Each structure stands twice: as C-alpha cells, then as structure tokens.
Amino acid sequence: MPSRLLFHPPDRRGSDQECRVTQLRSHSRLVRKLQDALGDQLCVALDDATVVEIMLNPDGKLFIERLGHGVAPAGHLSPAAAEVIIGSVAHALQSEADDEQPIISGELPIGGHRFEGLLPPIVSGPSFTIRRRASRLIPLDDYVKHKIMTEAQASVLRSAIASRMNIVISGGTGSGKTTLANAVIAEIVANAPDDRIVILEDTAEIQCAAENAVALHTSDTIDMARLLKSTMRLRPDRIIVGEVRDGAALTLLKAWNTGHPGGVTTIHSNTAMSALRRLEQLTAEASQQPMQEVIGEAVDLIVSIERTGKGRRVREVIHIEGFANSRYQTEHYAQIDEDSHVA
Known part of the structure; x- marks a missing residue:
C-alpha cells in the first residue's frame, strides 16, 4: 500500500x-x-x-x-x-x-x-x-561599474564560463558569495542557453533563468549527498550547488570530474587558497584517503570575494591546474591592488 x-x-x-x-x-x-x-x-x-x-x-x-x-x-x-x-x-x-x-x-x-x-x-x-533575498540579478558589468570587480577579473570569469570550467566562489559571511554566483549563472545561461542545469540548495537563494533547469532542496530527511546522487540520474549538463559545507563536497567534485563540467558552487573561506584547504577538510568527512588530486582535477577556478569597510570586492581569481609534488599547481589572475578603491 x-x-x-x-x-x-x-x-x-x-x-x-x-x-x-x-x-x-x-x-x-x-x-x-x-x-x-x-x-x-x-x-x-x-x-x-x-x-x-x-x-x-x-x-x-x-x-x-x-x-x-x-x-x-x-x-x-x-x-x-x-x-x-x-x-x-x-x-x-x-x-x-x-x-x-x-x-x-x-x-x-x-x-x-x-x-x-x-x-x-x-x-x-x-x-x-x-x-534580504536579491530581487534582481546583478550582472558582471555592474560589478565592474561599482568597482567590486576589475575588468580583467570579469574577463577571466567569462572565459572560464565559455570554457566550461568548474568555478568555486569563496568568501566569508556576508561577503556576497551567492549574489556573485547568481551573476555567474546568468552568464552561463546567456553563453549556453540550451544546457540543462540542476541546482541543489539548503535554502532557496540561487536565481536561474534557464529554460531547462531543475531546483532541488534539502529537507530534514534528505541531505545534500542524497540530492547529488539523485542529480546524476537527472541528465544534468551543469551541476550547481548553493554552498558546500560537508562531506557531500566529495560527491560534487566526483560529479564534476565525470562528464559534468561547467559547475558552480560557493564555499565559506576567506581566501582562494584557504578554499582548497576547506575542500580538503570537507572531503575528509566522506573519505579517509587524501583527496587533493580529486580537488586539483575538479576545481578549475576559485574566485575570492570579501567584505571590507568600503563594501565588497573580488580580491583574487586563481586557476587550479592540478595537484602534483604535494602542492596545488596554481596561476593567479587579476589580483586586486590592496590600495584600490572599491564601492
């Protein structure tokens, strides 16, 4: 029955x-x-x-x-x-x-x-x-206009989106991670309007205007790891997770590595490099084996945004080329000048 x-x-x-x-x-x-x-x-x-x-x-x-x-x-x-x-x-x-x-x-x-x-x-x-839940999307051009992001940083982001790179947005509490993620997702939709996007969140904050999109939310009985397993049967072109905060990070990274590139997630971390350490901590909750190689292979770009006394700014953008010789191979793009003015 x-x-x-x-x-x-x-x-x-x-x-x-x-x-x-x-x-x-x-x-x-x-x-x-x-x-x-x-x-x-x-x-x-x-x-x-x-x-x-x-x-x-x-x-x-x-x-x-x-x-x-x-x-x-x-x-x-x-x-x-x-x-x-x-x-x-x-x-x-x-x-x-x-x-x-x-x-x-x-x-x-x-x-x-x-x-x-x-x-x-x-x-x-x-x-x-x-x-406050954002009622409108803030495009990347507005980030540049308000000096939250440089032209060079916006260019790197757009190139990463076009190349279907996996993007992690890192920042502290109230830094604007989700708002920036929404801007990135808007660029994804404009760049690849036919892609099927699956979005997973604890709290509904992601905004996505894609024609072919599915939004899933955790509940008291269904956690993020379970949603990710279900996602793999939904034929996603891109997988977006509002925020990774537990061992489900490993499931996401493996999904990105197995035919679902071009994803986006946010992570609570103050710098781009500390975001990698945070991912190590989260994946350790689901595996006793070191996962640096998986992280190095799955994560392509980390965008670090911060809140300062003057407002928000994208502090740095780094490209992860892999993990070898016990260290992450990285290339820093468009690191902001410490003395620069931000809106």
Whole structure:
C-alpha cells in the first residue's frame, strides 16, 4: 500500500478547493500580521533592491547594509517592538520564541528573506538579522561599474564560463558569495542557453533563468549527498550547488570530474587558497584517503570575494591546474591592488 495518495478523488474536489482558499487566506493574514510587526521602515527596506542586510543589535541600534554603500546606522528599535517582530516570525514559521527556544531561524513568508532572531538569555536584548533575498540579478558589468570587480577579473570569469570550467566562489559571511554566483549563472545561461542545469540548495537563494533547469532542496530527511546522487540520474549538463559545507563536497567534485563540467558552487573561506584547504577538510568527512588530486582535477577556478569597510570586492581569481609534488599547481589572475578603491 502506498503511504499517501498521488491523486485527489473526484468527490473531494470541492473540499480541496475550499482548503486551498482557506490556506491562501491564512497566508495573507500571516503576511499582514508580519508586515504590521515589522513596521513601515523595515518593510520599505525589504522592498529596496539595494538593501543587502538589516541588523538589529541587542542595544536597539539598527543598521542597514546597501549595495555599494556598506553598513550605515538606521535608527533604533525598542525591545518591545523587536520582541513582537521575532514572535511574529516564529508564529509564521510555526515555531516558538521564548527563553527555552531563544533562537529563531528560517525564511520569511515575505519575499523569502532569511531571518535569524535571538532572545534573552543568550543575548542581553532581542536581536535579529534579515538577509534580504536579491530581487534582481546583478550582472558582471555592474560589478565592474561599482568597482567590486576589475575588468580583467570579469574577463577571466567569462572565459572560464565559455570554457566550461568548474568555478568555486569563496568568501566569508556576508561577503556576497551567492549574489556573485547568481551573476555567474546568468552568464552561463546567456553563453549556453540550451544546457540543462540542476541546482541543489539548503535554502532557496540561487536565481536561474534557464529554460531547462531543475531546483532541488534539502529537507530534514534528505541531505545534500542524497540530492547529488539523485542529480546524476537527472541528465544534468551543469551541476550547481548553493554552498558546500560537508562531506557531500566529495560527491560534487566526483560529479564534476565525470562528464559534468561547467559547475558552480560557493564555499565559506576567506581566501582562494584557504578554499582548497576547506575542500580538503570537507572531503575528509566522506573519505579517509587524501583527496587533493580529486580537488586539483575538479576545481578549475576559485574566485575570492570579501567584505571590507568600503563594501565588497573580488580580491583574487586563481586557476587550479592540478595537484602534483604535494602542492596545488596554481596561476593567479587579476589580483586586486590592496590600495584600490572599491564601492
């Protein structure tokens, strides 16, 4: 016996329709309640395409980061107002927010923005951060225009895309890895519009306008490694992973090495070379054998992006030519001048 029906019996169509209407109304009420809790200032900020992140500190100070302008003060929020926001988000996520469950994480029903909320006793006052989901793609030309990337770096990236190189984008928290990945994917789609692209993520952040694309997401019971195994049966031309963060990195590298070149992923690492070390650590979770040769063969280009006091910038781009004589064979392209101005 199947565990669930894969169709709706004809005599339940009316009730199913009523159920969907009820769900839509419930969602609308939930969104309105959350908008009321957020208030005009935060709702306007979430509608602003230049906003990257909204941060409330435990002392009530509010900060907003905007593309090309960095982080700037944005006033204050009372503890009571902050608690209402966190409580409303928890309700929307069907969770609890109290001193026993003081951490609230998830996607807002408004725009799919990523929310992380904290309550006492782990902080002195209610605090939250909202990572705004990009509503528009930022093309590579705009990266050059805003001095986040040099012309030479953009040229290397475009050449790598045309050559179906596997690209790893590295950076720290809030450095703009996913936003840059979206720009690279847009270039891929423009360069190879007929390619079938399979995208794997924990949280839906990748934007892809390809005609032939499949997006998969992890769940409480399906992890990234399982998704990657399924991906191999979906006939992908390119495999894109939002972020590698565990032993599934080895499965991805092997997929890239076995007839699926031209992939993209991001990794949490502060420099291009440390991204290679991080990949070694992740692959070690899935294998007792050293995987440097696999990494050296699978990864073609590493793009390192960072967040500075002036904003974001692509710090360096390196080409990985392989692994030999106990070291990675690399060629550095378009390394940015430390004294250069960035937007």
